[in-house]
Amino acid sequence: MTDAQLMARIQAGQLHLLAVLYKRHYLKLFRVLISQTRNLPMSEDVVQDTFLAILEGCHTYNTSLPFDSWMYGIAYNKVKEHLHGTTQPHCEMPELPDPSPGPHEQHQKAEHLRYMARALKAMTPKERVLLELCKNKKYKDIAPIIGCDPGTVKHRVNRALKKLRSKYDALQRRGV
Helix, strand or coil: CCHHHHHHHHHCCCHHHHHHHHHHHHHHHHHHHHHHHCCHHHHHHHHHHHHHHHHHCHHHCCCCCCHHHHHHHHHHHHHHHHHCCCCCCCCCCCCCCCCCCCHHHHHHHHHHHHHHHHHHHHCCHHHHHHHHHHHHCCHHHHHHHHCCCHHHHHHHHHHHHHHHHHHHHHHHHHCC
């Protein structure tokens, strides 16, 4: 059964089917959130809040549109709610180097990952979420999630990538 079919049945009162959607999307949503917020407790809360909002707002879902875009839009708004007026404690999630390369390659990769992690950390949460969304979605699918047209999404993604590149290059030049 597709996500849209499940949502149609949930809208018809079969609320227990939300468990199927939860099992189907929990891990993917959680991974996106933790990669962007670097905050384990907040990511767990946002996943729960997202599915609660899906249940409470199931009547607003248009079954002709992709469910995951709608879900990510809700999650995006929940992240904004959690961040509003809150300091962001970050939990460090170290990247392990690939065991197959030699020591020199491992060092270079670790250095690259360290610079990238620091550059990403310097980005705003909105920019990090936007960059994560554009990994596996088209601009036209991201547009309804963040509430703008695809052209604006493209502009924001390009601006965020330029900012990320600039921060990465600055860190690399300084050797920090």
